[in-house]
Amino acid sequence: MRLNAVELGGGAPLVLLHGLFGSAGNWGAIQKRLAATHRVIALDLRNHGASGRAAAMDYPAMADDVAETLRALGAAPAAVLGHSMGGKVAMALALAQPALVERLVVADIAPVTYPPALRGYVAAMRAVPLPAGLTRREADAALAGSVPEPGIRAFLLQNLRFGEGAPQWRLALEEIAAAMPVIEGFPDLAGRYDGPVLVLGGERSSYVRPEHHDHIRSLFPAAEFATVPGSGHWVHAENPPGFLALVEPFLAR
Structure with missing residues (x-):
């Protein structure tokens, strides 16, 4: 699947891969800053944003999407930066097709299986009624019972498009819900990537733990x-x- 791409800047290609429930637009100011030195290509992964929909959401399939898109754009090899689910896609791409990845940045994720902590967000979004005339305030209120954190609600609601008629999610929620067990995991891939890799963890996050380092x-x-x-x-x-x-x-190295 060729993915929707948002490009800025010129120079060596750098690909940005968002996390679950995200989109290319999430990179905003980061993409603009990095575009001073790179051709920065932010992608919508499958079942997100303006990219296509598909039942499969395993990491080899999503990595193949990125590979196909890079080749179509003449942007391979590229530096690849992925956050969360996008970091797993980036790792899968580097392991399966290392010649396409010049260097790799993995933001706050490890190649391990995580508990099903995010499934409630999918259920909450699927449960929001979407009548014509629904306002963002009303949608926020509908999510509040299941998603009490205002910042997370705001992030999720970036995917709800308002206009003529009923609002629509720019997420394939049915496909994502069915794929959550696969998204939470990481496949046992045979490859190894010997290029430069930077793994970033958040100081207040537990996604990348010291016990993950040897496996990484x-x-x-x-x-x-x-x-x-x-x-x-x-x-x-x-x-x-x-x-x-x-x-x-x-x-810059």
Whole structure:
């Protein structure tokens, strides 16, 4: 599947891969900053944003989407930066097709299986009534019972498009709901990626733990680890300067 791409800048290609429930637009100011030195290509992964829909959401399939898109854009090999689910896609791409990945940045995720903590968000979004005339305030109120954190509701509601008629989600919620067990996991891939790798964890996040480091190095022997200070899981959104202070020198090597 060729994915929807948002491009800025010129120079060596850099691909940005969002997390679950995200989109290319999530990278906003980060993409603009990195476009000063790179051709920055932010992608909508399958079942997200303006990209196509499909029942399969396993990581090899999503990595193949990225590979097909990079080739179509003449952007391979590229530096690849992925956050959360996008980080798993980036790792799967590097392991399966290392020639396409010049270097790799993995933001707050490890190649392991995580508990089903996010399934409630899918259920909450699916349960929001979408009558014609629904306002953003009403949609926010409908989510509040299941998603009490205002910041997370705002993030999820970025995917709800209002206009003529009834609002529509820019997410394939049925497909995502069915694929959650696969998304939470990570496949046992045979490859190894020997290129430069930077693994970033949020200071207040538990997604990348010390006990994950040996497993990560077994797949990515050159992996380096760094912490984005003062941030939770959304490292690039919660502390953009701290995130960029680690990413930009790595990309410039």
